[in-house]
Amino acid sequence: MTKSDSETVTLADYLFTRLQQLGVKSIFGVPGDYNLRLLDYVEPSGLHWVGTCNELNAAYAADGYARLAGLSAMITTFGVGELSAINGIAGAYAERAPVVHIVGTPPRPSQESRALVHHTFADGEYRRFAAMHAHVTIAQTNLNDPRTVPEQIDTVLQQALIHNRPVYIEIPDDMPGVLVSAANLTTNIQRPAAPTTAQESTVLTRIADRIYTAKQPLILVDGESRAIGILDEINNLVRQTSWPTFTTVSGKGLVDEHQPNVYGNYAGRLGDPKHKTYFDQADLILEFGLHATDTNTLGFQTLPNPATSITFTDKAVRIGDDTYRDLSPAFVTRLVQSLDFGRISKPTNPPQKTVIPTESLPPTGRITQKHFYRRVNSLLRPGDVVLTETGTASYGGRDFTLPTGTRLFGAITWLSIGYMLPATLGAALAQRELNPNTPTRAVLFIGDGSLQMTVQELSTIIREKLDVVIFLLNNEGYTIERAIHGRKQAYNDVARWRHHLAADFFGAEDGHGARNSFTANNWEELDAVLQQDAIQNGTGLRWVEVSMEKEDVEGLLRVILEKQIAAEKA
Amino acid sequence: MTKSDSETVTLADYLFTRLQQLGVKSIFGVPGDYNLRLLDYVEPSGLHWVGTCNELNAAYAADGYARLAGLSAMITTFGVGELSAINGIAGAYAERAPVVHIVGTPPRPSQESRALVHHTFADGEYRRFAAMHAHVTIAQTNLNDPRTVPEQIDTVLQQALIHNRPVYIEIPDDMPGVLVSAANLTTNIQRPAAPTTAQESTVLTRIADRIYTAKQPLILVDGESRAIGILDEINNLVRQTSWPTFTTVSGKGLVDEHQPNVYGNYAGRLGDPKHKTYFDQADLILEFGLHATDTNTLGFQTLPNPATSITFTDKAVRIGDDTYRDLSPAFVTRLVQSLDFGRISKPTNPPQKTVIPTESLPPTGRITQKHFYRRVNSLLRPGDVVLTETGTASYGGRDFTLPTGTRLFGAITWLSIGYMLPATLGAALAQRELNPNTPTRAVLFIGDGSLQMTVQELSTIIREKLDVVIFLLNNEGYTIERAIHGRKQAYNDVARWRHHLAADFFGAEDGHGARNSFTANNWEELDAVLQQDAIQNGTGLRWVEVSMEKEDVEGLLRVILEKQIAAEKA
Numbered sequence A, B: 001m002t003k004s005d006s007e008t009v010t011l012a013d014y015l016f017t018r019l020q021q022l023g024v025k026s027i028f029g030v031p032g033d034y035n036l037r038l039l040d041y042v043e044p045s046g047l048h049w050v051g052t053c054n055e056l057n058a059a060y061a062a063d064g065y066a067r068l069a070g071l072s073a074m075i076t077t078f079g080v081g082e083l084s085a086i087n088g089i090a091g092a093y094a095e096r097a098p099v100v101h102i103v104g105t106p107p108r109p110s111q112e113s114r115a116l117v118h119h120t121f122a123d124g125e126y127r128r129f130a131a132m133h134a135h136v137t138i139a140q141t142n143l144n145d146p147r148t149v150p151e152q153i154d155t156v157l158q159q160a161l162i163h164n165r166p167v168y169i170e171i172p173d174d175m176p177g178v179l180v181s182a183a184n185l186t187t188n189i190q191r192p193a194a195p196t197t198a199q200e201s202t203v204l205t206r207i208a209d210r211i212y213t214a215k216q217p218l219i220l221v222d223g224e225s226r227a228i229g230i231l232d233e234i235n236n237l238v239r240q241t242s243w244p245t246f247t248t249v250s251g252k253g254l255v256d257e258h259q260p261n262v263y264g265n266y267a268g269r270l271g272d273p274k275h276k277t278y279f280d281q282a283d284l285i286l287e288f289g290l291h292a293t294d295t296n297t298l299g300f301q302t303l304p305n306p307a308t309s310i311t312f313t314d315k316a317v318r319i320g321d322d323t324y325r326d327l328s329p330a331f332v333t334r335l336v337q338s339l340d341f342g343r344i345s346k347p348t349n350p351p352q353k354t355v356i357p358t359e360s361l362p363p364t365g366r367i368t369q370k371h372f373y374r375r376v377n378s379l380l381r382p383g384d385v386v387l388t389e390t391g392t393a394s395y396g397g398r399d400f401t402l403p404t405g406t407r408l409f410g411a412i413t414w415l416s417i418g419y420m421l422p423a424t425l426g427a428a429l430a431q432r433e434l435n436p437n438t439p440t441r442a443v444l445f446i447g448d449g450s451l452q453m454t455v456q457e458l459s460t461i462i463r464e465k466l467d468v469v470i471f472l473l474n475n476e477g478y479t480i481e482r483a484i485h486g487r488k489q490a491y492n493d494v495a496r497w498r499h500h501l502a503a504d505f506f507g508a509e510d511g512h513g514a515r516n517s518f519t520a521n522n523w524e525e526l527d528a529v530l531q532q533d534a535i536q537n538g539t540g541l542r543w544v545e546v547s548m549e550k551e552d553v554e555g556l557l558r559v560i561l562e563k564q565i566a567a568e569k570a
Helices: A011-021 A055-069 A080-095 A108-112 A128-133 A149-163 A200-213 A224-228 A231-241 A273-281 A331-338 A369-377 A392-399 A420-434 A448-463 A479-484 A499-505 A523-531 A533-537 A555-569 B011-021 B055-069 B080-095 B108-112 B128-133 B149-163 B200-213 B224-228 B231-241 B273-281 B331-338 B369-377 B392-399 B420-434 B448-463 B479-484 B499-505 B523-531 B533-537 B555-569
Strands: A008-010 A026-029 A048-051 A072-077 A099-105 A139-142 A167-172 A179-181 A217-221 A245-247 A262-265 A284-288 A309-312 A316-319 A322-325 A385-388 A407-409 A442-447 A468-474 A517-520 A541-547 B008-010 B026-029 B048-051 B072-077 B099-105 B139-142 B167-172 B179-181 B217-221 B245-247 B262-265 B284-288 B309-312 B316-319 B322-325 B385-388 B407-409 B442-447 B468-474 B517-520 B541-547
Touching: A008 A011, A011 A149, A011 A167, A011 A179, A026 A055, A026 A420, A055 A072, A055 A080, A055 A099, A055 A407, A055 A420, A055 A448, A072 A080, A080 A099, A080 A128, A080 B080, A099 A149, A128 A139, A128 A167, A139 A149, A149 A167, A149 A179, A200 A284, A200 A316, A200 A331, A217 A231, A224 A231, A231 A331, A369 A392, A369 A523, A385 A392, A385 A420, A392 A442, A392 A468, A392 A555, A407 A420, A420 A442, A420 A448, A420 A468, A442 A448, A448 A468, A448 A499, A448 A541, A448 B448, A479 A555, A499 A517, A499 A541, A499 B499, A517 A523, A523 A533, A533 A541, B008 B011, B011 B149, B011 B167, B011 B179, B026 B055, B026 B420, B055 B072, B055 B080, B055 B099, B055 B407, B055 B420, B055 B448, B072 B080, B080 B099, B080 B128, B099 B149, B128 B139, B128 B167, B139 B149, B149 B167, B149 B179, B200 B284, B200 B316, B200 B331, B217 B231, B224 B231, B224 B284, B231 B331, B369 B392, B369 B523, B385 B392, B385 B420, B392 B442, B392 B468, B392 B555, B407 B420, B420 B442, B420 B448, B420 B468, B442 B448, B448 B468, B448 B499, B448 B541, B479 B555, B499 B517, B499 B541, B517 B523, B523 B533, B533 B541
Parallel strands: A026 A048, A026 A072, A072 A099, A099 A167, A139 A167, A217 A245, A217 A284, A245 A262, A284 A309, A385 A407, A385 A442, A442 A468, A468 A541, A517 A541, B026 B048, B026 B072, B072 B099, B099 B167, B139 B167, B217 B245, B217 B284, B245 B262, B284 B309, B385 B407, B385 B442, B442 B468, B468 B541, B517 B541
Antiparallel strands: A008 A179, A309 A316, A316 A322, B008 B179, B309 B316, B316 B322
């Protein structure tokens, strides 16, 4: 950083300074011909470079990092690298993770002369891959003119912050060392505040009136609450009202489940009937962070009745049929501050929490989905990041009672299997950086089919010396797909691997792989593994292969599977 | 197939019948929520389903298969699957592999109601991923109307054949079983013949005159010759003229290197000076299948002088400054047939072939790039497919003298590292299917950095019981990138794996992994490994880890590396 000398910095230093101002400490990616000169600036700038095994895994890792740290960055190379990553960027768009995708592109002379360089289609067209990224990012920019570079960078980074979605930055290979103005660096990039609209006090009053008069109210915390940035306000409201509070699939982990009025996931017809009755008869549902996809609403059946709901999204507040836009970002804060909690009624008939006594767990025999998650629940500690891959693990993870301060990654909408292992790398790294003085840990639950997609990133988890416990649920193939369709079809099988060799193959320190790899074929073995000091207190990668039945599914998956079996008999 | 009964077939049967008529016997892919109903038809149609570990690997495998079989197909699911594969589809576009990318999409009612289903961005927009594929495929179609399905399928498949490039087919999840007309199935899809243009005889005469008067001629075989489909004609011309014949990087393996007048790769300044002199002084260069990228022309320096060249591309014939378009596909056939070979001069001073005596190989010490490829050359047999991954392997592979009937895969233009391992799966499978009565084999040379990208597909090679020998060149990181830039930079390192565990980890039969995994740290060990019966005559996956120096590069890479070292000293 040469700013103090001359009021200019290199393009690379400008960008990496901006990222660090926004909390980014590590950057993911893969070297390639057109990004090497940019990579020269990464470590000298103070950022930690995390080379992943491939670019899709870098995108998944960056997504996991962004969901905890609030922003992340990754670097790929033109064409081959950026397109390998694009599915991960799309997932970050769909589920709101602000990933800055930086692409090293051919130098300006090549582009301007339409030279037929490698990583192109040999037709002189250089804009194709940027056009593809415009579909999956919220803002794009091409840093090919030093006069405008600072404003270009600031604009796209601000868009990432505003929308919690990925952005795309192209850097021609002859640009990283070019000098640009450092003037902007003295002020941080922030989410801009919209002016308070005239209607704002009316809306506050309407909502407060509904809150004061509610007799059977509830709070529903949905996943976009994280992106909107209102988690503190929601937790405050949940505590102060004591109103029954449920979460959606993607809202799980965003509100403290140890509070007496927090009931965990609302599952509609598939959950506790007492909860459904209360939900259906509610006269006010405060719904925060609506994300209305089939998977997040268990087939649209947990969406609240609009007539009794007040819904807070990133764009608007809906009260019945009325939609109010352009409210200030601090609207929810102001709402919570302005409430007179003394005027709020305790709900007349709050439902009981569902309590499943631990004694009901079967002590012996094959490990089952139904009981597995509650059995391992006691392993989880405050500050853990718990990741449950799409498949049986993500369904099962909804049963966890999460310790205070634990974050959960589940299957929301994009559901790209393979995501969760590299996301574990990114999340574990972010959590360690965010808590430099406390030991942190990630615990991943993943099926054998998902594992095969991105398995090599185990080696980066090992290389980065992250403290990660992985439960590999080996149910011999794509069990979630078997439940949906083709339960006996060979296309839902996967190749059999010798999973106990994983840590050694991917480079665990001598002896560490064998010492920290376990298998559990029944409850007794699982209990013994859970008692191991390596699992309870160990460090580095710990690995537990858990054997389960091929068609062992619960909840919605069980309903679908049974329909399939009934159709076969018909 | 219900055609004989009713003159209708299901959409899935129509498509799979068409693919089989065009020589496709296996289909690659990954199951997903929106393609399971389509997958139900794959194996009953007679196609073999090859489930890969992830979708990018499926695309790479399909690309490898298409380059041998002439067409290939793969199936992914909407959004997550198709975008994971898109970099492989782009490579197939860049280097001309006709891959049919079939995507199972949400059922029509979901799409038409813009339902917020999973694998979308929760915004009701369903056309985003097709728009992205339009950048990387030559034709696209969405099979959502049974009245036009047969023509839609036929049109895109014909485009794949004409252009040797990938195409994109969407099949909504409620469509595979819908009945469509079977009428078209009685005639095969073919590349259409353009009418003979009036200028054709003039062009033939101009070319023949140049051929008859040439004193120092040569033939240059470039990579697009494969896609144009003129390999038989070229080989015929090479035999009948006895003219000195060179290949480009991507032309390697397309012409029989055991003919006395075939000199192998032309390397310009980096090759034999006698060859360069002959090339520069040639009065006629017949250049077939021009592919003019930097990597295929060693930095544009092997492009022939346009004034003395006649260039045959898929679109036109260029004679000096004149370009003739719209010639019939059979134009080159007609040219070769019409020549009077008695009127063709033997070149006055053909250069000597470069012969490097085997005795010059060092007998002991560390294995070097310079000698490695000639040392293993004797292992190669007619009918092998030899695959050399981007990196030192692709440079070294240019030194092979290939047995007759051997095909080589090298680094041409897309250069997506990680491609070659799944491509080995696809190529080995295609070669086995094309030669059901002869044992066939694939031999892959790949570096440790590339391996990490797509390593899991070893398990599919094992599962499909393919006969594959893999030489893993372990030079501790991205050696090609070290040569280009940052030779001492940590970003060019990769994690260390225990490669000898690979076969066992990825599911080799008990005992097979250990018996067929070898390491070679010096020439003596390499010689011993090459003599092993498992390597010479074995079956299944054989695995040889070859240790090399970090900065051991040759040819163009050596030139670039030495520039870097010189710059460091300056």
